[in-house]
Amino acid sequence: MNAMSIVIRVGVATDATALAELAARTFRETFAADNWAEDMALHAAVAYGTSQQQRELIDPDIVTLLVEVEGQLAGYAQLRWGVSPACVTGTKPVELWRFYIAQLWHGRGVAQALMRSVESEAYRRGSRTLWLGVWERNERAKAFYHKNGFIDVGSHVFMVGTDPQTDRILVRSLPTVMSNVGQMQRERSTRPNAPRPPEFAVNFRSLPVYSASVSFNGRHSLLLSRMIRPLGRLVIAWLEWRQKRARPLKR
Ligand SMILES: CC(C)(COP(=O)(O)OP(=O)(O)OC[C@H]1O[C@@H](n2cnc3c(N)ncnc32)[C@H](O)[C@@H]1OP(=O)(O)O)[C@@H](O)C(=O)NCCC(=O)NCCS
Numbered sequence: 001m002n003a004m005s006i007v008i009r010v011g012v013a014t015d016a017t018a019l020a021e022l023a024a025r026t027f028r029e030t031f032a033a034d035n036w037a038e039d040m041a042l043h044a045a046v047a048y049g050t051s052q053q054q055r056e057l058i059d060p061d062i063v064t065l066l067v068e069v070e071g072q073l074a075g076y077a078q079l080r081w082g083v084s085p086a087c088v089t090g091t092k093p094v095e096l097w098r099f100y101i102a103q104l105w106h107g108r109g110v111a112q113a114l115m116r117s118v119e120s121e122a123y124r125r126g127s128r129t130l131w132l133g134v135w136e137r138n139e140r141a142k143a144f145y146h147k148n149g150f151i152d153v154g155s156h157v158f159m160v161g162t163d164p165q166t167d168r169i170l171v172r173s174l175p176t177v178m179s180n181v182g183q184m185q186r187e188r189s190t191r192p193n194a195p196r197p198p199e200f201a202v203n204f205r206s207l208p209v210y211s212a213s214v215s216f217n218g219r220h221s222l223l224l225s226r227m228i229r230p231l232g233r234l235v236i237a238w239l240e241w242r243q244k245r246a247r248p249l250k251r
Contacts, residue, residue, distance in 0.1 A: 004069055006110060008117040011064035011076070016054035019064065022073050024048040026100035031160070034137060039161025062097070063121055067114045074110055075101035077118050081127075087154030090129030090173050094122050099132070099141075106140075115148055123174045130174060133158055133167035145170050175236055 011019060024044055032040055046052075056062050061082060067075040080097040096118060101111045122130055133156055134141050150170035158167045 004108075005071075006113050007068045008065055008114060009068075010121075011057050011066045013054055013057050015064075015066060016057055017050045018073050019057070019066065019076060020048055020050045020053040022076060022102065023053060023098070023100065026075070026102055029103050030100070030138070031135075035160055035163065039163045042161030043159075063125070065114065065117050065121060067101070067110060067117075069105060069110060073102075074105045075099075075114055077114050079118065079122055079125075079127075081125075084131055085154065085156055085169055087169055088129065088131040088171055089153075090131075090171055092127045093129040093131050093171075094125075094127035096122075096130050096132040111144060112148075119174055128174050129171060131169060131171040133169055136166045136168050142168065142170075148172070 027044060027048065028040065056078065057064055061080060063079045065077045065079075066073060067077075076098065077096065077100075078098040080095045082095065084093040084095065099111075099114070099118070101114065105111075119130070130150070131153075132145070132150070134145060135158070136155070149172045151172065152168050153171050154169045155166050156169060157164045159165070
């Protein structure tokens with residue numbers, strides 16, 4: 001990928017019109033080919049529009065992240081705090097309610113950059129588990145979430161207009177070590193005086209436990225995740241213990 005300028009920031013009320021346009025457009029791009037026009041229109045009428053997006057942007061239980069590429073709005077993600085389905089059993093859950101990148105930027109690393117910001121924002125606000133619903137037929141999104149460490153734990157019904165559709169429910173935990181390190185690295189890149197991240201920076205997803213969870217699916221991933229979660233917790237506790245014992249960090 002050529003170098004490109006990506007800015008990710010928290011949306012504010014004055015972004016409502018631009019966000020409403022992007023949200024309606026990316027919804028159409030994603031689902032119009034596989035849904036009835038009437039259902040699409042019914043859904044868009046309640047979900048999108050300047051006043052609706054404005055309400056979301058000022059809602060204290062919703063955080064909207066906007067991604068701009070070369071100065072143009074290219075995607076957005078929304079985290080929503082509220083009730084989670086029974087199959088989401090991780091601690092302090094938050095819903096990754098919407099995650100959309102404009103078609104032009106698919107497959108170019110923009111989604112990955114936004115996902116890193118989602119993790120860090122959710123973590124910073126006290127959440128430790130991300131969950132989401134994704135249409136069972138949205139193969140590209142499912143592949144993207146799976147490669148980002150999400151696993152399938154169940155399903156729920158999502159209405160698109162009059163059409164009851166099945167969403168798979170995916171979850172992943174926000175490991176403390178990775179999030180701390182990621183956040184510290186980001187702060188250091190914009191503020192050189194910020195504390196250095198620990199020298200043993202660990203990418204949790206590179207640990208075998210998580211790669212294993214990605215390479216299985218359905219029943220197997222659920223079973224496997226049940227087996228590996230305690231092991232993952234042990235690894236995190238050990239890394240945190242090491243971090244606490246580490247000598248004071250040099251500037
Ligand atoms: C979902 C989304 C955010 C992913 O971003 P992206 O930039 O397209 O993601 P990536 O290219 O990094 O990853 C997509 C993966 O799916 C794979 N893929 C593409 N089409 C696929 C298909 N039809 N079936 C299975 N996998 C597919 C790609 O090969 C890629 O995997 P790889 O990196 O291992 O090759 C983006 O496509 C998007 O915004 N889609 C429309 C909105 C949407 O569906 N949002 C999710 C709502 S829950």
